[in-house]
Amino acid sequence: MAEKLKLQIDGIDVTVNNGTTILDAARKANIHIPTLCYHEDLCVAGNCRVCVVEVGGSKALVPACAMPASEGMQVRTNTGKVRLARKHIVELLLSEHNADCTKCYKNGNCELQYLASEMLTGDPLYIDLVPEHNYTIDRFNSAIIKDDSKCIRCQRCVRTCEELQSVSALDVAYKGNKMKISTFFENPLFEVVCTNCGQCVLRCPTGALIERNYIDQVWDAIYNPNKHVVVQTAPAVRIALGESLGMAPGKIVTGKMVAALKRLGFDAVLDTDFTADLTIIEEGHELLNRLKRVLVDKDPTVALPMATSCSPGWIKFIEHTFPEYLPNLSSCKSPQQMFGALAKTYYAQKKGIDPKTIVSVSIMPCTAKKFEADRPEMRSSGYKDVDFVLTTRELGIMIRQAGLDFESLPNEHFDSIMGESTGAAVIFGSTGGVMEAALRTAYEVVTGRPVPFEKLNILPVRGTEGEVREASIKIEKTLPAWSFLEGVELKCVVANGLAHAKRVMQSVKDGTANYHFIEIMACPGGCLGGGGQPIPTNPEVRSKRKAAIYEEDMGMPIRKSHENPEIAEIYKEFLGEPLGHKSHELLHTHYTPRKRY
Amino acid sequence: MAELVQRVDLIFGEYSDEKYKVLEETLSRSNEDIIKDLLNSGLKGRGGAGFPTAMKWKYAAEQPVKEKYVVCNADEGEPGTFKDREILSKVPRKVFSGMAICAKVIGAKKGFIYLRGEYRFMLPALQVELKEFHVYAKKLKLDFTIEIKMGSGAYICGEESALFESMEGKRGEPRNKPPYPTVSGYLSKPTVINNVETFVNVVVICRIGPVQYRKLGTQDSRGSKVFSVSGDTPKPGIYELELGMPLVRFVEEFGDGDTKAVQVGGASGFCVPMKKFKDTIIGFEGVPTGGSMMIFNSSRSMYNVLHNYLGFFEEESCGQCTPCRVGCQQLKKGIEAVKRGDKPVVYLDQLMKLSETMKITAKCGLGQSVANSFSSIVNNFKEEMIY
Ligand SMILES: Cc1cc2nc3c(=O)[nH]c(=O)nc-3n(C[C@H](O)[C@H](O)[C@H](O)COP(=O)(O)O)c2cc1C
Ligand code: SF4
Numbered sequence: 001m002a003e004k005l006k007l008q009i010d011g012i013d014v015t016v017n018n019g020t021t022i023l024d025a026a027r028k029a030n031i032h033i034p035t036l037c038y039h040e041d042l043c044v045a046g047n048c049r050v051c052v053v054e055v056g057g058s059k060a061l062v063p064a065c066a067m068p069a070s071e072g073m074q075v076r077t078n079t080g081k082v083r084l085a086r087k088h089i090v091e092l093l094l095s096e097h098n099a100d101c102t103k104c105y106k107n108g109n110c111e112l113q114y115l116a117s118e119m120l121t122g123d124p125l126y127i128d129l130v131p132e133h134n135y136t137i138d139r140f141n142s143a144i145i146k147d148d149s150k151c152i153r154c155q156r157c158v159r160t161c162e163e164l165q166s167v168s169a170l171d172v173a174y175k176g177n178k179m180k181i182s183t184f185f186e187n188p189l190f191e192v193v194c195t196n197c198g199q200c201v202l203r204c205p206t207g208a209l210i211e212r213n214y215i216d217q218v219w220d221a222i223y224n225p226n227k228h229v230v231v232q233t234a235p236a237v238r239i240a241l242g243e244s245l246g247m248a249p250g251k252i253v254t255g256k257m258v259a260a261l262k263r264l265g266f267d268a269v270l271d272t273d274f275t276a277d278l279t280i281i282e283e284g285h286e287l288l289n290r291l292k293r294v295l296v297d298k299d300p301t302v303a304l305p306m307a308t309s310c311s312p313g314w315i316k317f318i319e320h321t322f323p324e325y326l327p328n329l330s331s332c333k334s335p336q337q338m339f340g341a342l343a344k345t346y347y348a349q350k351k352g353i354d355p356k357t358i359v360s361v362s363i364m365p366c367t368a369k370k371f372e373a374d375r376p377e378m379r380s381s382g383y384k385d386v387d388f389v390l391t392t393r394e395l396g397i398m399i400r401q402a403g404l405d406f407e408s409l410p411n412e413h414f415d416s417i418m419g420e421s422t423g424a425a426v427i428f429g430s431t432g433g434v435m436e437a438a439l440r441t442a443y444e445v446v447t448g449r450p451v452p453f454e455k456l457n458i459l460p461v462r463g464t465e466g467e468v469r470e471a472s473i474k475i476e477k478t479l480p481a482w483s484f485l486e487g488v489e490l491k492c493v494v495a496n497g498l499a500h501a502k503r504v505m506q507s508v509k510d511g512t513a514n515y516h517f518i519e520i521m522a523c524p525g526g527c528l529g530g531g532g533q534p535i536p537t538n539p540e541v542r543s544k545r546k547a548a549i550y551e552e553d554m555g556m557p558i559r560k561s562h563e564n565p566e567i568a569e570i571y572k573e574f575l576g577e578p579l580g581h582k583s584h585e586l587l588h589t590h591y592t593p594r595k596r597y
Numbered sequence: 598m599a600e601l602v603q604r605v606d607l608i609f610g611e612y613s614d615e616k617y618k619v620l621e622e623t624l625s626r627s628n629e630d631i632i633k634d635l636l637n638s639g640l641k642g643r644g645g646a647g648f649p650t651a652m653k654w655k656y657a658a659e660q661p662v663k664e665k666y667v668v669c670n671a672d673e674g675e676p677g678t679f680k681d682r683e684i685l686s687k688v689p690r691k692v693f694s695g696m697a698i699c700a701k702v703i704g705a706k707k708g709f710i711y712l713r714g715e716y717r718f719m720l721p722a723l724q725v726e727l728k729e730f731h732v733y734a735k736k737l738k739l740d741f742t743i744e745i746k747m748g749s750g751a752y753i754c755g756e757e758s759a760l761f762e763s764m765e766g767k768r769g770e771p772r773n774k775p776p777y778p779t780v781s782g783y784l785s786k787p788t789v790i791n792n793v794e795t796f797v798n799v800v801v802i803c804r805i806g807p808v809q810y811r812k813l814g815t816q817d818s819r820g821s822k823v824f825s826v827s828g829d830t831p832k833p834g835i836y837e838l839e840l841g842m843p844l845v846r847f848v849e850e851f852g853d854g855d856t857k858a859v860q861v862g863g864a865s866g867f868c869v870p871m872k873k874f875k876d877t878i879i880g881f882e883g884v885p886t887g888g889s890m891m892i893f894n895s896s897r898s899m900y901n902v903l904h905n906y907l908g909f910f911e912e913e914s915c916g917q918c919t920p921c922r923v924g925c926q927q928l929k930k931g932i933e934a935v936k937r938g939d940k941p942v943v944y945l946d947q948l949m950k951l952s953e954t955m956k957i958t959a960k961c962g963l964g965q966s967v968a969n970s971f972s973s974i975v976n977n978f979k980e981e982m983i984y
Contacts, residue, residue, distance in 0.1 A: 046773040047917040049958045060957045060965070066773035081957075088954040092923035125947065127930045127940075129923070153922065172768055172917075175751065177926045179916025 007073040014069075022064040022075055023051060033077050034086065034115055036093075037154035038065040039203050040538040041524065042163060048154050049089050050115065053077045061085055087119050095126040097206070098135065098149035104207040109535060111205035112152060132177075140188040143196040143212060143370040151181055151208035157200035164524055166499040167317065169194035181208075184597060193320045193596065195498065197313030197522045198367030198391075198531020211367045211532060214388040215398055221359040221388070222265040229359045230347065231266040232339045232418075233257060235273055236365040236429030236527035237392045239548035243534035243541070244396025245406040250544030252552050255411020260399050261363075262412060268347075271414045272362065273421030275335040275342065276428045276437070278570070279310065280561035282587055283332045283434075284442040285578040287517055288482070296484045303327040305491075305508065305515040308434050310334040312372035313522030313531070315591065317498050322505045323593035328518075331588040335428065336362050336369055337378050339418065340385030341586040346574045347418055355381060361388045363395045365429070365530030368522065380586050391532025420566040423456075423552070423559030430549045431463025431496035431526035435519040439473060439492075440560045446475060446482040456559055457550075463494040465525050465542065468504055470494075470515075492517045497524040602850045603839045605813065605821035607801045608794065609687050617733045620694040623803045624737055628658060628702045635799065637807035639819035644670055644755075644792030645862065645887035646962065650799065653789055656779035657703040660787035667699045667708035667741075668764075668783060668790040672748050672755035674713060675863035676909060677889030680823040681793040682716055683835045688797065689726045693743060695796025697734065698803065699789050700741040708743040709783070711760050714750035752913035756961050757782070757790045759915065770915045771961035792887070794823055815841030818880030828860075828892035829853050841880040847890070848874050855894040858977070863889035864906040865966035868899070870977040899978035900936060904929065906970050914963060921964025924955040928971055932982060942983055945975055 003018040007025060014029045021044070026033050037048035046066035053064045056074035061082060064075075076082065094116060101107050135149035153172075158181060161170045169192050173182035183192045201209045221229050238254040247253070261269040287306050293299040309315060309330040318325060333341070339362070344355035362369065366389075372378065373386040390398070399406055413419070424440055427433030436458045443451040451458060451473075460471035472489045493515050495504045501520045507513035523529045528545040529537055558564060575582045623631065635651035642648045657665060669692060673681040685692060696708045712719070727743055734741055746764050748754050754763045758772035761783045782788025798820055802810050813820050818840040827833045830851045838847075848856050858870050861877075861884045869877050869884060877883050893902065907929035916922045931948045934940035952968035959965045975982055 044773065045917075046960060047919070049919050049960065052958050063773070063960075068775065084950075085954045085958050088951060089919050089958065092919050092927065092951075095927065096923050126923075126927045126951075127934060129926055129930070132926070132930075153916065153919075155917070172770075175753070175916045176910075176912040176914040177916070177922065178912075179914075179922060 005069060005071040007069045007071070007075060009075040010077055016069055020069050022053060022062070022067050022069050022073075025069045026064060026075070026077060031077055033064045034118065035065060036111055036115065036152065036205055037156060039156050040540075041203070042156060042159040045155055045159065048093075048152070050086055052082060052085055054079050054082055087121070088125070090115050090119050091121060091125040093152050094121060095124060096129050096133065097152060098130050104150070105210045105213065106207035110207060138188045141190045141194075141196070141212065141371075142374045143367045144189055144194070144198060144201055145210050145212050146189060147208055147210070148180055150206045152206055153179060153181065154205060155181070156203040156205065157181060157209055160199045160203050164199055164497050164499055165195070165197060165522070166502045167193055167195055170200060195313040195316040195320075195522060196368040196371040197498065199523060201367060202531050202533065202535060202537050211391050211394070212370060213394050214390060215394050218361055218388050218390060218398070221361070226357060227359045228267045228353050228357050229265075229361060230268040230270055230343050231261055231361045231363060232270050232272040232275075232336065232343075233261070233363045234336065234365055234429070234527065235276060235426050236530060236533070236545070236549070237363050237395070239429065239528065239545050239552065240365060240392050240533050241395060242406070244393055245399060247407060249541040250548045252548050253406075254552070255413070256406060256409040258414055259409040259412040260404055260406060263404055263409075264398055264402055266361070268415045270339070270343075270418045271421050272335045272339055273425035273428070274418045274564070274566060275338040276425035277422055277561035277564045277567050278338055278587070279332055279335050280424060280434075280437045280441050281567060281578050282583060283308070283330050284438045284445065286330055286332060287438065288442060288445065289579065291516065292484065295488075305518050306330055307518040307520060310428065310434055311520060311522045311527075312366065312368035314498065314501060314520045316368065316371070316594070317501065317522065318505070319592055319594040320596050321502065322509070325505060325508070326591045326593060329591055331590065333378075333587055333589045334369075334372065336364060336389070337372065337385055337589070338587045340373070340378065341380045342418065342570075344381035344383050344385065345586060346570060350417055355383060359387050360385065361390065362386050363390050363392065365392050365527045365533045367391060367531040369532070377589050393532060393534055396534065417566060417569075420564055422561055422564050423554070423556035424561040426552045426556060427549055429527045430546050431465070431521050432461045432469065432494045432519065433526060433549070435461045435492055435494050435517065437561055438517070441562045443473070443475070444560065444562065446478050446485055448479050449477070450560075455554070461492055461494055463496050463519075463521075463526065465496065465539065466500075468493060468495045468500050490517065491515045492519070494519045496521045496526050498522050602842060602846055605837045605839055607805075607821050608684060608691075608797050608823055608837050617690065617694060617730075617737070619800050619804045620697055620733075621737055623698050624701055624739060631698065631702055631803070632658070634802055634807045638802045638810045639814075640795070640798050640802060640810075641818070641881060642792055643794035643798065643822065643887065645675065645865070645885070647881045647885050650791065650795055653779055653791070654699060654702050656777075657787045657789045660780060662787050664784075664786045665703050665705040666783045666786055666788040667696050667703070667705045668760070668788055669696055669708065669710040669793055669796055670755060670757065670760060670790055671710050671712045671716070671793050672760060673716070673793075674752035674755045675865065675887055675889050676906070677827050677860070677863045677891045678825045678887055680825045680835050680888045682719070684793050684797060684823065685723065686719060689723060690730065691797040691800045692793055693727070693730045695791075695799040696743060697739060697741050698799055699791070699796070701739070703787070703789055705789075706740050706742070708741060709764060710743060710745045711754070711764060712745055712747055714748045717747060720745065720747075753915040753963060756963060759961070760790065761788070770917050773960070794888070813839050815878065815880055815882065817882040822886075823888055824886070824890050825888045826851050826890045826892070829856065829894035829897070830892045841878055841882070843875065844869055844877040844879055844884070845874040847879060848892070851890070852892055853894055856892055857895045857897070858893045858899065860889070860891040860893070860902070860970065862886035862969070863891070864909050864970055865963070867969050868902075868973040868977060899974050899981045900932065903970065903974040903982075904932060907932070907967075910963065910967050918960040918964060920955040921959045921967070924951055924959075924964065925967060927951060928967065935982060945979070945982060949975060
């Protein structure tokens, strides 16, 4: 099928498959062609025109990202004509761009800035158009800030929101000189269907879409001697943080991360993985309980399939898009919010600290977690359960601010309590991880035996990018209490990226699917590809992070949530039993139907 | 006044195709035959770009796909063009016939007319005509229907790929090419898109034959052309004339005696100053036009003319690609600054280079053709830009 063709780029012979673009062919030959609107995760737009090249004989230049290579094609990527055109284009972008780089959050991590420096743009070639444009900044959202004065109209965000997430909160409005990226009726992001997933932030080449950062607030808390600042770190942070600090993708830096957090001055460095394990216990029991009420009690009020609730982008998505399915969501809070609720109750009690003085910080691969922490229902400790949410990127900045040489830090251990975790919690960071972790526990609860998969690796539910993964697990030889599940085929589905989530929910709605348990992660690849992760995040980077997560899982001494000793302890000392009264008070929540406007 | 330019009456007159006779006759011919005739006729698209119609149809016919479309581009947005309106109201049957012949040749069952938003008033009459057409089509056992889709007034939606996007209910933004419409057009299916007048020319060729047709025009510009004449002329209006005439003859006929420049091909065309009237051929070997001929006399400021065009482009650019979106703004702001004295005269050279970059890097014909009017006006009327 894949026929080969040969072309020449800058005099170098390159052989590629039919259908390959000039850009990909050039990359294969290690020839760098600059790009701006291009992104590996998205369809080709060809609108910035920075990647133009000369193709044999033709007067006009062609965009390398969009032009397929053809047999015998002669491509020149570095002629005077090409360089001048590119320089003009970058200068044009700069003339519309509010280039106050030193005040910009993306200073030093901006693709436009990088191109400008590569092209040695000196005094502006063109007239400054910024004063002509009535640019607006949307600062009303707790998670994402949108600054139109930084926008270069590459539409990466638009394509992200539509293609990967099926949300289309962002779209192109107006035309010509007034063309801009906007929202429904130009409402602020917090008033539209935006899920705060931050995938647009991950792909914005400039500072037009950034996370709202809480770095100064966290420093202030750390410096305040009257505050006890606890920090929790999500599973997917430890396999990506290194990238923010100059390390190659796919490095597991758990120990260095803990060391760094201690050096930053946090009073206790704890682990979201602990509450990930707790989530498994609660959610696993919730699933079994729902199955029982449906299969044995024939209770028509119980909603199946049950869907996971750890991904706040997914939660806001379903609230907007399928509000009639909110009863299907697990009532479990996300691990972040379980942690927050326990930090100011259980932890405070055990440590004898006044919860009023506790500042609870979380480090997340996610921007939607910022919004989640601000939800009015997330105050079950009597205080705001999680005070500040920082992304992996923000933590990277703090570590640099503190002057730490990250790579040379020693490996240190999480503090106790709420610092112990298992491999099951680690894999929360990847699509399919919650499913696998839940099955490792639920199967054992029901049968008294470990899941029948080699080394506990339930490969069939490990999610794959760009794919909805279905699996069924047959339950056999149950313990007497669970005999109603004997022979039941537990039908599971795993999806990542909201576009796929939508497909799954649509099939549930149409009645074409018959699942028991649905795992959804809002971001492509799961949390490892979260909107708060280091930039760039692309297919190659994600696959390295994924490998790191499963490597970390395999390296953990305990790999099933219910075997986490701190979990046993918290039930014994504090919570009582799964789904018990205290759990409901602190660990479970409810959802809000929202409009699809 | 003696007539200096040869009037032709192929498009509007002679034969109104009352009973779809040409269509009926043509349907009995082989596709190869029809394409051969079109090729021999030398017909090039009348929408502006001048692509050989026979080749377009041939490519689409060769696509091994069942679902194909015929689209008639009646968006007519080029400033100074108003001839498609006239054609569609006077001889709609010829347009439908041309589309039907195309459908037969390429194997399409469905056709669309993309009608400029401002032409909504023509809709009722066209619908009546279409009803008739569908009756005849049935009689002729032709499995082909035509539907009218309305534009919404954006110039860019006349660009073929933006037009498809618009027809599909999306924002009218040009697509990357390749793939070309003959491979992937409306709904990503092979599509032939032609200008209103092109379809009528097909009917003319089918009726009088390529040999007769070739007698009109020049080597590269065969046949007649419907011109929309406006500006400083005692007789503005629509004229069907032979293609390939020297501009000087046109000016002698239509000018007011004081013509200093003619803008050939609308805002995206070229400005020809008086001194070049003699050597300029109106046609594909010289200055091509989709029909717009704007005549300016010595009372006109060419700075204002250019400023107006740039304002038009600045607003009508779809805004997606950098060279066009920002380039148009810069050209307009740039000539303003030079005029005011805020920028030195040499800044015009910088702008000229910019327009050249726009020509070779913009994504679609809109951005690519801004340089046409810009460079031809600035080069020929530099003093007017400065003083
Ligand atoms: C900005 C822009 C506007 C255009 N507007 C029209 C139009 O209004 N009518 C038209 O027939 N072609 C228009 N075209 C040309 C079309 O893209 C296309 O080339 C034409 O419809 C092909 O038909 P033809 O081969 O019969 O000329 C436009 C092109 C551009 C770039
Ligand atoms: S050249 Fe202009 S109209 Fe065409 S795609 Fe680019 S911005 Fe849009």
